[in-house]
Amino acid sequence: MDPAAAFDFHGKAVIVTGGTKGIGRVIAQTFLGAGADVVVCARNEPEQPVEAGGRRAEFVSADVRDAEQVRAAVAACVERFGRLDVLVNNAGGAPLVDSAHASPRFNEKIVALNLLAAITFSQAAYAVMRDQDDTGVILNISSVSGSRPNPLGVAYGAAKAGLTSVAQTLAHEWGPKVRVVTVAVGLVVTEDAHLVYGDEEGIRAVGETLAMKRMGVPQDVADVCLFLATPLARWISGTTIEVHGGGERPAYLAASTAEAVPKGQQG
Numbered sequence: 386m387d388p389a390a391a392f393d394f395h396g397k398a399v400i401v402t403g404g405t406k407g408i409g410r411v412i413a414q415t416f417l418g419a420g421a422d423v424v425v426c427a428r429n430e431p432e433q434p435v436e437a438g439g440r441r442a443e444f445v446s447a448d449v450r451d452a453e454q455v456r457a458a459v460a461a462c463v464e465r466f467g468r469l470d471v472l473v474n475n476a477g478g479a480p481l482v483d484s485a486h487a488s489p490r491f492n493e494k495i496v497a498l499n500l501l502a503a504i505t506f507s508q509a510a511y512a513v514m515r516d517q518d519d520t521g522v523i524l525n526i527s528s529v530s531g532s533r534p535n536p537l538g539v540a541y542g543a544a545k546a547g548l549t550s551v552a553q554t555l556a557h558e559w560g561p562k563v564r565v566v567t568v569a570v571g572l573v574v575t576e577d578a579h580l581v582y583g584d585e586e587g588i589r590a591v592g593e594t595l596a597m598k599r600m601g602v603p604q605d606v607a608d609v610c611l612f613l614a615t616p617l618a619r620w621i622s623g624t625t626i627e628v629h630g631g632g633e634r635p636a637y638l639a640a641s642t643a644e645a646v647p648k649g650q651q652g
Contacts, residue, residue: 391615394421398466399614400458402449402506403476404442405431407575408526411603412473412610413442419611422466426458427476449476449502450494459509468517471614472510474503475526479541481581492540499544504551507565511555514563521563522614525552526606529571529629545569549625556623564622566613571629573601596631605630 394416404413404425413425414437423442425435426449435442445461447454462469477499482491503525514521530538531545552567559565572595574588582588582600592599609628612618 386616388617391617392419392611394419394470394614396420397470398422398424398462398468399471399473400424400426400462400469400506400510401442401473401475402426402447402502404435404473405429405444407577408570408573408603408606409473409475410435412475412607413437415604415607415611416471416614417442421471424458424462424465449506450497452505455502455506456509459506459513463513469510469513470517470519470521472506472521472523473526473610474506474524476502477526477541477545479538481537483537484539487540495540496544496547499541500547500551503548507551507555511559511563515559520561520619523555523563523565524610524613525565525567526610527567527569527625529569529627529632532569533633552625553623560622564618566618566621566623567625568606568610568613569625569627569629570606571595571601571627571632573603573606575603594634595629596634599630601628601630 399416399421401409401413401423403409405427413423413435417423417437417440424445425442426445426447428446428448430444430446443465445458447458449455459469479495479499507523510521510523525548527548528545530542531549535542548567552565555565572591578588582591588600606628609626613621613626
């Protein structure tokens, strides 16, 4: 297949949940730039519309934890564009909370947003994709927090870990008609990065712990999502793609007193 043609999404319809800000907004803009018709959904309409290349995403108000609102969002996409080809389950997040004091209600809400919502939205999308001629694609945006310790975020990390199983299972149940892939995102600079990483010096220092020596930016994630939705990724399903700049440097390397253990970047 011609790679240029593979990245042409004209005539394709895409839903990006949580697509009004952060990584989700850039994912939506990237699909718009590739020619796709895009629906972004969130609870609140953005102050600035999601646009790219002179084109604008359709906004649908929806709480992704509410099954009726989820089905309505999918129906709105089909009514507007006649189809649904790609679903990006991006909505998620959680505040930092001491695990010893997180209430059961808090944990339930975090799991509902970061795991159950993706399952519910995937079910609604599949009901449309299964009857279309082309292969559908569902991308679940996860986090490295689901595969390593996540202090102050036990429910969030557990929910993100669950998305790995979701992709593995649904890929077998719904394939080959629908491909399902987990995208595990590493440390990325968004508008809220300072809440976790501090000032610019903190962001730089954290970036130095990664193999690529910098934190990611939303476009790093969006470009991978675009590729995964193309026919070039036609044999990728039921797996997790890690987009994390090579991962974090093992902490023991800095703590060890052995001379043979490298303490920093070589060169």
